[in-house]
Amino acid sequence: MTEGPAPVERIRAAFxxxxxxxxxxxxxxxxxxxxxxxxxxxxxxxxxxxxxGEQFQRGEVYLPEMMMAADAWQEGxxxxxxxxxxxxxxxxxxxxxxxxxxxGDVHSLGKNIxxxxxxxxxxxxxxxxxxxxxxxxxxxxxxxxxxxxxxSALMTTTMAQQQDVIQHLEARGGRAEYYVMVGGxxxxxxxAQQIGADGYGQTAAxxxxxxxxxxxxxx
Numbered sequence: 001m002t003e004g005p006a007p008v009e010r011i012r013a014a015f016x017x018x019x020x021x022x023x024x025x026x027x028x029x030x031x032x033x034x035x036x037x038x039x040x041x042x043x044x045x046x047x048x049x050x051x052x053g054e055q056f057q058r059g060e061v062y063l064p065e066m067m068m069a070a071d072a073w074q075e076g077x078x079x080x081x082x083x084x085x086x087x088x089x090x091x092x093x094x095x096x097x098x099x100x101x102x103x104g105d106v107h108s109l110g111k112n113i114x115x116x117x118x119x120x121x122x123x124x125x126x127x128x129x130x131x132x133x134x135x136x137x138x139x140x141x142x143x144x145x146x147x148x149x150x151x152s153a154l155m156t157t158t159m160a161q162q163q164d165v166i167q168h169l170e171a172r173g174g175r176a177e178y179y180v181m182v183g184g185x186x187x188x189x190x191x192a193q194q195i196g197a198d199g200y201g202q203t204a205a206x207x208x209x210x211x212x213x214x215x216x217x218x219x
Contacts, residue, residue: 015048100128
């Protein structure tokens with residue numbers, strides 16, 4: 001009798017094939033088959049979501065699919081997270097990121113995708129949500145002992161709030177302690193340079209690449 005695909009392959013294929021509702025079911029089936037929770041994450045969930053992200057960058061899938069993939073990821077982690085924590089298997093995060101949409105900006109879709117992709121890349125993410133005042137970014141970064149601050153602005157009227165966060169950091173004498181990256185529809189690399197940000201990401205995947213490059217550079 002021929003065996004079917006391994007649980008990790010079924011999970012990865014469900015992400016790539018857009019069968020997002022099946023992912024928590026497949027994870028539970030994998031656990032019922034005594035699959036290693038870490039393998040379900042590392043060899044199934046992570047490569048699956050990364051492939052969806054690559055499809056999104058290439059224009060092969062669109063924002064609704066990306067958001068459904070992010071929701072499926074969270075449902076999967078609701079199942080796997082307690083098991084991984086009990087094992088103490090998960091290694092130390094590459095770095096800690098404080099992320100949010102700036103004050104006046106209630107958009108969250110792009111930010112949510114970025115948060116999910118950063119987590120899959122091994123970062124610990126503190127998501128402050130939307131409409132976050134500049135002072136709150138700074139206070140939460142200090143409290144969390146973050147390494148990176150990621151600022152999303154989806155409207156031209158809120159872009160200046162990104163600069164406000166950097167000015168708050170400078171006023172508190174803590175600018176050099178954080179890698180600040182900005183993104184969002186109206187932002188550009190020139191804007192990032194103008195306000196003194198350390199990096200600009202046009203897409204969520206760009207932001208992950210920036211964060212990984214920062215971690216590599218500081219080693």
